Amino acid sequence: MEWIQQLVNGISLGSIYALIALGYTMVYGIIKLINFAHGEVFMIGAFVGFYAIRGLGLGLFPALLLAMLVCASLGVIIERIAYKRLRHATRIAALTTAIGVSLFIQYVTIYFRGAQPEGYPDVFPSANFKIFGVSISSQSIFILVVSILLMIMLQFIVHRTKIGKAMRAVSHDAEAAQLMGINVDNTISATFAIGSALAGAAGVIFGVYYGKIEPLMGIMPGLKAFIAAVLGGIGIIPGAMVGGLLLGVVETFVSAAGYSMWRDAVAFIILILILLFKPTGLFGKNMREKV
Amino acid sequence: MLKVDELDVFYGNIQALKGVSLDVRQGEVITLIGANGAGKSTLLKALSGLLKPQRGVIDYLGQSIVGKPAQTIVRDGISHVPEGRRVFANMTVQENLELGAYLRKDKAGIREDMRQVYERFPRLLERRGQLSGTLSGGEQQMLAMGRALMARPKLLLLDEPSMGLAPLLVQTIFQIIEEINRDGTTILLVEQNAHMALSVASRAYVIETGRIALSGTAAELQASEQVKQAYLGGQ
Amino acid sequence: GCGGGSDTSGGTEQTSGDAIKIGVNLELSGGVASYGSSLADGLELAKEQINADGGIDGKQVEFVKVDNKSDAAEATNGAIKLTGQDKVDAIIGAATSGHTIAQVQVATDKQTVIISPSATAPNVTTDDDGNVKDFVFRTSYIDPFQGTVAANFALETLGVKTAAIYADRASDYAKGLAASFKEDFEAAGGQIVAEEFYLEKDTDFRGTLTRIKSANPEFVFIPGYYGEVGLIVKQAREAGIDVPLMGADGWDSPTLIELAGVEALNNTFITNHYSSEDPDETIQEFVTAFKTKYKDKAPDAFNALGYDTLYLLKDAIERAGSVDSDKLKDALAQTKDLNLVTGIITIDEQHNPIKSATVLEYVDGKHTFKTKVNP
């Protein structure tokens, strides 16, 4: 029974990772940019939600919407100011700028409100119910459902809609995409807007679920989301979902076995093993470069 | 239809086009021949908006299109098949074709054109679900042509469409060029294969190191000793 | 400035300057920035009060602040700058044991007194062989003491027989507490049924908590800092762990209540340096002054320790009659019955303060004063 409980614990943790990883992998897949600032957008989302609930007295869903909106704009602004100029630069230059942006957001936040953590208001009281002795909180079911829905939605957007096709075209060859009549700037902005809105939503949900937010909260989940995205195969949306869940379950099981100190190490070992056997991630097509 | 006057284009400090002037009339096939690095692709890119000319005039259907972004020029009816195929490797053949019709809203028309493209290139129909990145060079070239046709352009800019194609396909491609032209599309064709190009074109320009060196009807140029020497393998 | 002053042995002449220069080397950014900032707030209040009252021996107190970014290397760098470039009379810092140790050798080399407000690991003031480091002092009591108090409290006041420990592995502080709790609890006949660790910045503890629950302890000791503990308490209650939980001064922060929630915190206890609800006069004066300066924020233990540290230093400088570091270190070592916010302090041979610990209980989101335990 304990192990089933642990599996439930792991899936809840994993759905949080998945939630962040979805937006991450989308931007990643399309712009080919490891957007280190994704974790910080997630953090800003959490704080926007917090102030919306605390300061403006909004309910959970209006606050969630507001956070998504603010983060979408933030994502677009970051892209326009910091990344746009670097579209033709090396990827590593863009990555370094992203790191700079990430530090900048962290420390500006600290500058304005200090580094201390904040307790999240209890707007979505969790009811625990038991099934065969395993206790499951309504919140974790909520998160799992939300992340699955978002995954389906994203997958649909990217693969079935016109804007999604435009995104993929831009991702491969922006100049050729322009020749199709695609507005590259707008398409990239849309990508950032959607990805960042997802990060914002994840921030609020994280806040509600764990009850604690702070200016540096984006670093670890951002890193884990990166791992989940790579584990699933860069740019592959269901891959991010599975990667996130797998990571959550593995981490929980390691803790459950009494090796909580080795939790991240084991997670990384599994990641590396998987990559050694599937060098492009779980769902990545093993497509060799055609010469 | 298209009038280019005194066009200068730079890459950084390097001047790739030096005062190029030419004109294209409705319904023509114009070909542009010239050695490697002469500036042919540069000219096409300037026309389709991928490059911004530093100086000069480009009038298209009586309107200046200098400085317009590429995506709006497509809307005006100029389609550009770039050098080196440039298909969307991570998407299927079908999706590439759909993207060709990105700006169009007429579903029925799109479907009809799609059918026509598949008819012209049966190989593409065979491979419609395959990721275009794994297509062979020739297959990719067909796809690039088909994709541009999906926009139903008024003016089609073709940059070395026969490059890397099997002889049979070169013939096919040139047949298609003639067909497209017969159906009312004006074509500006850049080619290395000067024989073939001159045989389908009505008029031609020869470009050398960024300048128009010669121009005239296709027949005139085919007869010119200078052209024979430099571009036809001077037999 | 550079040039002449090659004399690094204490700077006897510097007392004739018009200000007392104190280096403050704290974690103002980085992982444990909140402790550093809390200490800094307390220090600022004390400085303001002292300067308003005419300073120390008529000299104004001046701070030279260095942010060590919660990084040991930066802490060392900071200490080098403070002693070398700024030539401070004493250093206050850092908040944690590790970052303090990173400064100690520099301070010792330069014969500069260093006082940590809140480092609690025993080896801050003594080396591995038990020798006392001459120039190093602290304002807080050391870890084993709190662990002992907690063990006794669990066994005697709560009357439990079995306990689990869930400690922060990343801090010496929590490890020290866990070790002394375990030793004293077992020595008195109690049984430890589970011993688990977490790492700072973790947010999900459900895996380990589920494991602890299946060990069925009557009591869980959770030494660590409020940031994580808040979540642990909340998740522990969700996981169905309803037994008493206990921690130490690291819990003390209003944020803990927000994080854990009022309800989850019922039936939890902490040992602490002081309680802002303690009716003691010194304490209440401090609380009032602090709230006036910082927009009604109730001071936490780090605020109080920061505040006390400057007063501890002031007392020693006044007794030494100068900031000569030799005299100052002797005066500090002889501190006796000094009445401060966090207790009446006497410095022992190991340069650790002997003072009382307070046990508090959370009742409906408020500290209530449970008992005061003397060493």
Place this chain on the structure above:
Amino acid sequence: MTTAPLLRVSGAGIQFGGLKAVSDVHMEVNEGELIGLIGPNGAGKTTCFNLLTGVYMPTEGEISLEGQRLNGLAPFKITRKGISRTFQNIRLFKELSVLDNVKVAYHSLARHSMFSSIFRLPSHFKEEREMEQKAIEFLSVFDLDGLKDETAKNLPYGQQRRLEIARALAAEPKLLLLDEPAAGMNPQETMELMDLIAFIREKFDLTIILIEHDMQLVMGICERIYVLDHGQLIAEGDPNFVRNHPKVIEAYLGEEVDTDDA
């Protein structure tokens, strides 16, 4: 058949997912031959080259050079055994100078250790000097010595192609594979290329296989031609035979071919 062929390909093939890109290809190439490999787009010509050079591992059949099995060897080992190539899409070391591009190819022939380079032992200077000399000599053969310090990516297209061939030759292969060397060249330039190929073949004692769609070139210089279609050989023989082979006409050449002046 008295002497063993230089290259023997027996029943080689490869499958990508469900697609048999190449299957059951048999080839025998003797020393000194100049072989053409033609076929419609997507027939599997480049894939054949990839099999020969170890970029792809054959899923069936066997490939051997001078009787030594090549299956499963890493590309660099195959190069060292004596097969070297150019690519359909030019793959130069873009940021390196023209000279360095060639020197890289010489590297596998050098003997001095990394240790001797780090500590600048005499062997380092000796080898590096030799390498430099050889490379410069070599570039002059290709008329590229004047451009030796130019960064490769700044060369015009035609010279990039030439440099790529030069680089492939610098690895001192027995067998040289050229993948569409004339692509993107005008007829005049193609003529020059034909001369160049003939010249290097003489000078370096080479065996060459080339893929090309320019029939004037293929029919003009190849002694023997293999024709691929849908991954399978459909014809093999001298230019005249191939040119008139009905299957080849149907699949590849089309009805009328105006290369009668070859």
Place this chain on the structure above:
Amino acid sequence: MKNTKGFWGFLIFAFAFYGISQLLMVMNIIPYHYVNTMVFIAINIILAVSLHIVIGVTGQFSLGHAGFLAIGAYVSAIMTMKLQLPFFVALFVGGTIAALAGLVVGIPSLRLKGDYLAIATLGFGEIIRIMFLNIDYVGGAAGMQVSHLTTWTYAFVCLVITIVVIVNLTNSSHGRACISIREDEIAADAMGINTTYYKVAAFTLGSFFAGVAGGLYAHNFYIIQPGNFGFIKSIDILIFVVLGGLGSMSGAVIAAILLTVVSTFLQGYAETRMIIYSLVLIIVMLYRPQGLMGTSEITSWFKKKGGKSNDNRTTA
């Protein structure tokens, strides 16, 4: 150091620089805390150059460099503190063990490419850190106290050795082999370059010097903790290399000096230092995405010809 002249020129310059700096220190014209900054700069340069050989020269995207720094730091600290061995032995052993770790990590992971390699190396770096976190022999999370043994002389000598070795390697046929891998791995392979061998060799060599830097680091800061060697540290090192210009060693050196100085200078501005630091980073990258030096070396400025820098990367 393409030729012997350049090589000796560099050495003479280095020793003159050392002599002058040492003299100034003895005469106390350079105060002690500046010496410390100089040592710190030297360590950072070694780190930057050791990563430069992996990323800048060979083109392998590693995000786990701090792991090798950690190994060097801990191993050398064990040598001096627990086994009482002399410092230079400790440095060498620290570097060697780090190199071995680099070899072990490199062989499997260098089969991966691009971001997949980055994440795998990041993973290894973290695994190394977590390992030290769980070893009580070296103090676990609380860290290990280490005596101060790193002097300017040690730091400088190690720095010179690092630079000489890396430059000599880069300017040799072996270095060209590495660069060709960066430029086009498939083509390099087709030219007979054993790509795996060179990738692993570059990685191992980079790890060795990172380990040496670790030894200097440990004996300069009195205490080492696993927390000092997290992935943020790897990123700090990465930033030196990228900011300086991928492929330019002098760029990496300049960036390491610049950022260390900026960071030290900003120490007095606690609240805004990280904001300023990140802004500097963003602005430099926006206006010089190819890094301060691009791919060119400072030595090319002194040559009359052939010094064309490759600044037109952005159009590629």
